[in-house]
Amino acid sequence: MYRIRDEWGEFLVRLARKAIENYLREGREIKPPEETPKELWEKMGVFVTLNRRNAPPQMALRGCIGFPMPVYPLVKATIKAAIYAAVDDPRFPPVRESELDDMIIEVSVLTPPELIEGPPEERPGKIKVGRDGLIVEKGIYSGLLLPQVPIEWGWDEEEFLAQTCWKAGLPPDCWLEKSTKVYKFTAEIFEEEKPGGPVRRKGLVGGG
Structure with a gap:
């Protein structure tokens, strides 16, 4: 049984994109929306992954940062992880706003390790x-x-x-x-089908 409903996963992915867009334009962290489902205020681990569209898996990654332990409410952790993945991943230069139109955003909600x-x-x-x-x-x-x-x-x-x-x-x-x-740990994973497009739950081959 899923902990995170599909509509909550979609909410988190769209929130991650909005958090990145806002930070790149205004340099500040957004607040959780008033319409945030109450279940997303529970503390959970989460990672946000940024992938270049149409790139092979070995070349797609553009940033990935998160919180393995449930230290923040999920909605706040998603905002923070999204921003960190965009500008603070030491493996990559900060994301430019122009890149977002060609970037797939993925949110992984983790179980406690x-x-x-x-x-x-x-x-x-x-x-x-x-x-x-x-x-x-x-x-x-x-x-x-x-x-x-x-x-x-x-x-x-x-x-x-x-x-x-x-x-x-x-x-x-x-x-x-x-x-x-x-x-x-396990994760429930949600990703955009295309940049800013529909969000789907991502199944893993061989997962159980």
Whole structure:
């Protein structure tokens, strides 16, 4: 059963676009709309992803930032994540307003991360590509990959773990170490079919 209704997902995606547009034009964060459904005031984790239209998956990403833990009400977290994805992702220069006409906006609403218990070598069998996202933590290092990422790149579970370690700035086999913590989570994903166009719920191949 979905936590986020389709109409709420559409609301969040449109809100993310409006937040980016407003920030690029006026340099300030918008307030949550008065018509925000009360359910979206619950604290939830969320990521906003910006993708270039018609680009292959390996070249499409233009920004992705969010909050893995439920620290803000979902409506506020979406506004903040959208702005950060547009102007604060260290991998990319800030988005220009002219780019928005060729950009697909995607919002992923996360479940709280769950620690994967047991021997490290059993971790691949406790995750599922197409369903789970991953967080790897060791010391001061931390990395997160959303559930859609291994689908886009064709990774299996072990490669997904290795790439999440790499995202954290750690050796790719660090998931085999007991001192490394690995968390999994799921996400409900909503994206525009075209820039500013209809919003659809995004299913993942192999998801469950």
